[in-house]
Amino acid sequence: MSGKLIVVSNRIPTAATPAGGLVYALHETLRKTGGIWVGSDPEFHASPSRSLTEIGDQSAYRRLAFGLTELDHQTFYLGFANSVLWPVCHRRGDLVRMSRRFEQGYRRVNKRLAQQIFEVAKVDDTIWVHDYHFFPLASELRKLGFEGKIGFFLHIPFPALGDLGALPLEASLARWLADYDLVGLQTRADVARCLEMFRSELGAELMNDGKIKYGDQTVGVRSFPIGIDVDTFVATAKRPMADAKLAADLSGDIVIGVDRLDYSKGLPNRFRAFGRYLETRTDKSRRASLLQIAPPTREEVTAYQDIRHELEELAGRLNGENAELDWTPLRYIHRNIDRNLLAKLYRIARVGLVTPFADGMNLVAKEYIAAQDPNDPGVLVLSRMAGAAEDMTQALLVNPYDIEEMSEALTQALNMPLQERQDRYEACMAQVKATDVGRWSENYLSALKDSRRKLSWDSFSSTG
Template identity: 55%
Template sequence: MTGRLVVVSNRVPSDGPPSGGLVVALHDCLHENGGVWYGTSGQINDAPSDGFSDVAGDGYDMRTFDLTQAEHDGYYLGYANSVLWPLCHRRADLMALSTGDFETYIAVNRRLAKMMARELRPDDQVWIHDYHFLPLAACLRELGVTATIGFFHHIPFPAVHDLLALPQHHIFPQWIASFDLVGLQTQRDVAAALEMYRSLVGAEQLRDGSLQYRGRNFEIRSFPIGIDVDAFAKEAGRRDGRALLNLATDERLVIGVDRLDYSKGLDNRLSAFGQYLEAREDGDPRASLLQIAPPTREAVTAYQNIRSEMERISGKVNGLHSDLDWTPIRYIHRGIPRDTLAALYRAADVGFVTPFADGMNLVAKEYVAAQSHEDPGVLILSQFAGAAEQMTSALIVNPYDIGEMAAALRTALSMPLAERRERHEALFKVVQRDDIGHWTDSYLAAMARIAHKPLVAEAV
């Protein structure tokens, strides 16, 4: 790779050694090749400087900038997480369109672009991550930046009919076209993006598969993200997850791990588990659901609502089905260390992954990686998770159909060992083939291949 690798994400890894598959992968790339990682500091400063602060990196530079309280409220909580997040997760009805949030979102992107433009070099390869910075390439192009700029969208790409609910839908396509390479999780996401351009006058798909729009050539491709399979599998074997939970010898375990978000289908998941318990017959195994749902964006009303619903359903199910020595739903509303999660995945007979919409969902891949090859558990996976495009040997379910999910639980908990092994072997091959290293290498190889064409983007 010629030039520096320049990574941009909402936050940089500032709390000790990098952890988590994505962060570790980007850290390893920067450590090997050198470069710069830009992101917000996580600090609120009502008089931020017009420049970056340096954070110690390991073989590369980390450059951070502070947000004001108004910027945090408008850019992050407002437009990014109360407009773009629900839009991309097929919940345009939950978009909170507040006066001034868009202007703040654009202003933060322009401020970052202005600071970056002073430091970027023409041969840099800039890799921007996620919906916080959708307009950043357009802002950089306005300032004359000619470096190759890639983007990876970690969440689902919005559907065309949902985009019409976005007041800025007329400039959204130009934001995307200002990148040279747009990476999406699935072929389904690529199809949604291509449909958007097919609906626009002047957009054209060229013979080589690239797109042309308003004078810019760019590519949209699928790069399904993965995990560090070997490291996670090794971590899963270090501790006894059943002992951590003090499970009875004959007690079966179903596990769900998700941020507390309305896109994750958590309310229907708990209801489906309750329905499974209601239909349980004599001889059916006694199963517990461990649902770990750390809080996120608690200041946003929609997240407060899903928390209340989770507490209501878990209380109802436990009230109906608990026994003196058994509580069927263990609901944990806080984060659990990654090494502990790995052991809990290994202990679980069923991985219950049922989002209404998800870019990929790495919990599904972590669950498979953590399983014992000799006695593996069963993955139940939503058809709307990006992972379902690859992980076809899971039990695929419709997360809106509570009865279907309850039936899948019964099937999973009674599945013969031979079938469990066969399904797990197929799933493990997929997870191992498309691991985090493959994702990083394939994206950067595509970036290196693309010849940048300096064109001026429309003003945002």
């Protein structure tokens, strides 16, 4: 790849060596290739006209931060990105909060960021843009005259055609995405939805090589299932838990769920399904416990306040009806837990309960499998709506809207014989290894390098 790599994401890592799947993968990619990471820094507030600001001390690559004013935060981030695009992509059009101020703020930040990136980008540089915050960024860069490679990766589900009608007319995903060279999506189903969107557009044509012709340019659309840093996560999970008392306290039938507190994660139904399991279990002396870790997110948005209140009410009712003096069936933790501790919690849990209503991939599913002891693995209960379910077919797949089915899956998982648990684990682990996050970034960047945006005479002849 000629030139340097410029990665653009909503947030920029501030630690010298970031932790976490995606952040770690991008860090490792930039550490090997060199380049620039552009993102917002919550500690950095800038005036709208200010250039990108260098932060941190990283010799392998540069970190450049863009600032968000309070108005930007309210309109661009909380507004259009998370009160319009997020619910549209997660099939919750009923939660869309429309405001002209939101749309204006979204466009303003993307336009300003494009100008800031244009100041540091050279024509032979490659720009890799991440997620729904920056759908129009390529269009703004093209307006400024940038002709280099620009790739886009969407980490959340691609919206269904019917849900796109909730967007303002000027917010055209087809037009915005056509200005990228390559659009990367999580699953084959996402690719199908994206192609359906383009087919509905006048002037868009599906070419013989699978790319989309739109106006005088082409855009590639492919799935690149994201994964985790498998070797590192396995090694972390194997280490013994430092807190012996905690380890003893968590012995027994632990069912674990780890999700940001978001309405797309299906947490109320998960609580109800666990409650139903407790009601219907034949052996009342068996005391399974659900450990649900749900860190807060976007608490300023009304929909997130509503789900927090609903979960607190459900947790209180479930424990009140089922708890004993020496047993709390539901442990609900509404804060972040250290990632290294999470790996160990996954390992001791007999069941991983991952039941979102909609999810781009869901790395918790892959983390849970990677953390298991191959000789005595736990069982993954996985929503069919999660992107991970497309390939991890040997998990116990469930409908997250069906309380009875999830309850029955819990019973099946907790009673599953060792050989079946091992067989299912091995099949799922093969998929986890096949989508290692390092391989994901290499595959995407290789495809982006080979992509082309402008049409040639060969392109016209290939369509017949």
